Amino acid sequence: MFKKILLGYDGSEHAKKALAKAIELAKICNSELILLSVGTIPAYAETISEIEEAKEQALNYYEKIQREILDWASKENLKLVPLIRFGKPAEAIVNTAEELKVDLIIVGAGEHPYLVRRILGSTADRVVDSASCSVLVVR
Amino acid sequence: MEKFWLEVSLWFVIILISSLISLRLGLTAALVELIVGILVGNTISLEITSWVKFLASFGAVVLTFLAGAELESEVVRSFWKEAIILGVISFLAPFLGVWFLAQFLLGWEIKEAQIAGLALSTTSVAVVYAVMIETGLNEKPFGKLILAATFITDLGTVIFLGLLFTELGLAFWLFVILTLVVLFILPSFTKRYFSYVKNHPSEPEVKFIFLVLALLGYLAAKAGSEAVLPAYLTGAVLANLFIHNRELVKRMRATTIALLTPFFFIKAGSLVDLRVVWQSFGLLALFFLAKCLCKFIGLFPAGMLFKFSFKANMYNTLLMCTGLTFGTISALYGFNMGIITKDQYSILVVAVISTAIIPTLIAQKFFSPKEEELPVFQNPKREI
Numbered sequence: 001m002f003k004k005i006l007l008g009y010d011g012s013e014h015a016k017k018a019l020a021k022a023i024e025l026a027k028i029c030n031s032e033l034i035l036l037s038v039g040t041i042p043a044y045a046e047t048i049s050e051i052e053e054a055k056e057q058a059l060n061y062y063e064k065i066q067r068e069i070l071d072w073a074s075k076e077n078l079k080l081v082p083l084i085r086f087g088k089p090a091e092a093i094v095n096t097a098e099e100l101k102v103d104l105i106i107v108g109a110g111e112h113p114y115l116v117r118r119i120l121g122s123t124a125d126r127v128v129d130s131a132s133c134s135v136l137v138v139r
Numbered sequence: 140m141e142k143f144w145l146e147v148s149l150w151f152v153i154i155l156i157s158s159l160i161s162l163r164l165g166l167t168a169a170l171v172e173l174i175v176g177i178l179v180g181n182t183i184s185l186e187i188t189s190w191v192k193f194l195a196s197f198g199a200v201v202l203t204f205l206a207g208a209e210l211e212s213e214v215v216r217s218f219w220k221e222a223i224i225l226g227v228i229s230f231l232a233p234f235l236g237v238w239f240l241a242q243f244l245l246g247w248e249i250k251e252a253q254i255a256g257l258a259l260s261t262t263s264v265a266v267v268y269a270v271m272i273e274t275g276l277n278e279k280p281f282g283k284l285i286l287a288a289t290f291i292t293d294l295g296t297v298i299f300l301g302l303l304f305t306e307l308g309l310a311f312w313l314f315v316i317l318t319l320v321v322l323f324i325l326p327s328f329t330k331r332y333f334s335y336v337k338n339h340p341s342e343p344e345v346k347f348i349f350l351v352l353a354l355l356g357y358l359a360a361k362a363g364s365e366a367v368l369p370a371y372l373t374g375a376v377l378a379n380l381f382i383h384n385r386e387l388v389k390r391m392r393a394t395t396i397a398l399l400t401p402f403f404f405i406k407a408g409s410l411v412d413l414r415v416v417w418q419s420f421g422l423l424a425l426f427f428l429a430k431c432l433c434k435f436i437g438l439f440p441a442g443m444l445f446k447f448s449f450k451a452n453m454y455n456t457l458l459m460c461t462g463l464t465f466g467t468i469s470a471l472y473g474f475n476m477g478i479i480t481k482d483q484y485s486i487l488v489v490a491v492i493s494t495a496i497i498p499t500l501i502a503q504k505f506f507s508p509k510e511e512e513l514p515v516f517q518n519p520k521r522e523i
Contacts, residue, residue, distance in 0.1 A: 041272055042167040044495045045265040046202060046400065046464055048209040049388045050167065051272060087273030088165070 176408020207374020226291020232437030301368025
């Protein structure tokens with residue numbers, strides 16, 4: 001059904017719930033699971049070193065949390081591809097999904113205060129709005 | 140004394156709030172500080188005391204130094220021909236175009252028009268880099284060429300800002316000669332000095348750089364020039380040393396971003412009169428369009444000359460339209476020196492902020508080139 005599944009993963013509690021659901025689905029469909037973490041780079045930066053520092057911090061953090069999942073996945077015989085991109089999370093998830101031609105995107109829904117969600121929106125909202133493939137939002 | 144601490148507390152409340160907003164929105168602190176500064180300056184009376192002036196001025200100088208220290212000479216050398224052509228056009232076209240518009244169509248005085256030209260001639264290296272990193276273009280030859288050209292553009296702005304409003308007297312020539320001598324001996328001297336002090340916890344490297352910047356700033360001010368000129372050049376000549384010493388850059392940046400630049404950006408924002416911006420919205424749009432149009436007229440044909448695809452050419456031109464730090468520094472210099480009025484300053488700073496945001500969004504949304512649309516560079520040495 002779903003040959004390629006892309007999971008947006010930032011290590012948060014709701015992302016962990018999404019990970020559990022993604023593994024469940026990947027096992028049932030025998031799919032390739034792409035684990036995508038997106039490092040946020042400050043837009044309109046002052047200096048290149050500011051960006052490099054943000055990039056380095058994001059790389060260190062995501063490499064660590066992805067390694068833990070990879071170790072576990074290898075024991076479970078699950079085909080998992082780790083990936084780290086930079087930019088705005090929703091945009092990066094949608095662009096990567098198009099680039100890798102995935103069939104399903106899975107994201108967790110964070111619990112934002114009502115006002116924040118109304119004004120700023122959430123990553124899950126944006127992914128649902130702009131993705132060209134199916135999207136599963138895990139709560 | 141209590142009044143002093145109350146003022147300090149008020150400033151740090153504003154700085155902290157700006158920092159938290161930037162964290163939440165994923166924007167750089169500089170842009171948020173500028174915007175918060177505009178809002179605060181138009182709602183409460185924010186006093187610009189002498190200590191605020193010192194921190195703000197020194198913040199601008201150290202930030203300019205750090206921008207110069209990020210210059211990758213190897214990249215500029217690899218694309219020197221294209222980078223110089225694109226960089227010079229990217230500076231000269233909006234500088235002359237906006238100057239002409241302000242002086243001959245809007246009736247500004249010549250020096251006021253020159254400040255307008257300078258403030259809108261810039262390209263923000265960091266804004267461009269942040270955009271390219273999202274697509275990985277910063278690692279490709281085309282991305283490196285764009286970066287090299289932005290360095291040349293900023294160099295043009297800084298040189299003209301440092302020299303255009305200076306009288307060519309004895310003090311000026313003394314400043315030029317002493318600066319050149321210092322720039323010549325600084326790389327080898329600094330290298331020896333750094334290996335002597337060896338990352339001592341008392342931060343002798345940072346203090347040494349601060350001293351050099353302060354001394355050259357004094358010479359520049361004495362000659363009627365601007366301290367950012369020697370600061371950028373000092374950064375550029377020490378770039379190779381700093382690129383290999385990332386820990387030092389990190390420490391300098393921490394000091395600068397925590398204590399110095401917030402005062403510069405909030406002060407720069409607080410001087411903007413929102414009433415003037417609202418009343419002169421047409422003028423603001425005119426300046427924004429003039430900058431972008433001049434960059435297009437100059438850069439697009441140059442891109443065609445280098446056989447850039449349509450998308451790559453549009454992307455390059457739009458990114459070259461961005462500006463933030465040097466545009467703000469130029470406008471604030473004009474205001475501090477009494478060259479431009481508060482009304483003119485307000486319009487120019489908001490025009491600069493809009494150039495940081497609008498061209499970036501358009502470039503990312505519509506013209507981000509795919510791999511096959513990137514120009515191919517024949518010389519394998521350029522694949523750095």
